[in-house]
Amino acid sequence: MIWRVFGAAALVLLVCDAPMETQGASPPALTITRITRDGVRSASVTDAVLRDLRGVVIQRGVRTGETLPDDVRVDVPPPDVLTITAPNGMSTATLNGGCSAFFHFTGAIESVTVTRGKATFDDPANFFRVSGPNGIDTSANEK
Secondary structure, three states: OHHHHHHHHHHHHHHHHOOOOOOOOOOOOOEEEEEEEOOEEOOEEEEEEEEEOOOOEEEEEEEOOOEOOOOEEEEEOOOEEEEEEOHHHOOEEEEOOOEEEEEEEOOOOEEEEEEEOOEEEEOHHHOEEEEOOOOOEEEOOOO
8 A cells, every 4th residue: 555655656756747848839930932133043042141139140041942040130132032931821021132131939920020121021910020110011912
């Protein structure tokens, strides 16, 4: 009888000591789905720059199909254009040459802040929360 009590206590101790799963949502996988240079499709470009939110360079150059890191600033020099797609194609963000945009997951939604240049979004309210100082052209996704 004593073994059963100690065995049950040990089992409870093991269960209580197990690591807890976090309840926060994981950031969505944003993917570069199209790159153009001077209007011609390209598989990659070497002069686009990815930075962390503090401005530290984490990568130079991007390629089609690449997943962006979490909480990233994307700098797109002219004449490049990058299209970034949300999971399941829910929405796209097209960053034109000269654009700088921050992508930050708030835990509930992907927040995009355009600090320089021009970006266009199809159906932005479907996935992105968009802000910017110079105004942003948005359009509904026409199919």
